[in-house]
């Protein structure tokens with residue numbers, strides 16, 4: 781185990797506090813749109829949204845660059861696009877992990893071209909030693925070592941997403 785359920789909860793509350801302070805609200809409404817990146821961000825998105833004291837809207841994109849591999853192909857495919865236009869909206873991308881940074885770098889360019897009022901990123905995990913492209917990230921939960929991790933939404937070949945904590949995967953599982 782690398783990050784426990786309790787540590788995830790505490791960090792989520794801390795990040796939600798920061799986010800709430802950064803986006804103005806009249807107490808009843810805010811223009812903030814959380815964009816969750818499926819499937820990995822599903823658990824974190826649900827927890828961040830519920831930890832925020834301000835009302836927000838949710839939308840999802842599904843992109844994939846890993847498939848069954850443990851390193852990014854660098855080729856990002858949109859499997860599901862946003863339901864609504866984001867022009868003029870305050871958009872916060874919610875990610876589970878920034879590894880090489882390739883997915884997010886691609887996503888930021890893609891969403892920026894749709895002219896949101898603002899565009900920021902919140903990620904639960906980041907691997908500083910694996911980053912290939914630098915991406916500006918405003919909210920980071922944990923910087924972790926350069927090992928393949930699973931759980932809390934993160935998969936290896938679609939498995940382990942349902943674990944309530946983050947664990948490292950024994951390389952024996954994915955090397956022959």
Ligand SMILES: O=P(O)(O)OC[C@H]1O[C@H](OP(=O)(O)OP(=O)(O)O)[C@H](O)[C@@H]1O
Pocket residue numbers: 817818819820821843844845846847852875876877878879880881882883884934935
């Ligand atoms: O920084 P990178 O090296 O690009 O890696 C990060 C991305 O890879 C994972 O998604 P994946 O393609 O595995 O899809 P999934 O969320 O459906 O598992 C993860 O959820 C991030 O979106």
Ligand code: HPA
Pocket residue numbers: 846877879927928929930934935936
């Ligand atoms: O370490 C990881 N684990 C699972 N999925 C991932 N996608 C990018 N990095 C990872």
Ligand SMILES: [Mg+2]
Pocket residue numbers: 820846847934935936
């Ligand atoms: Mg994956």
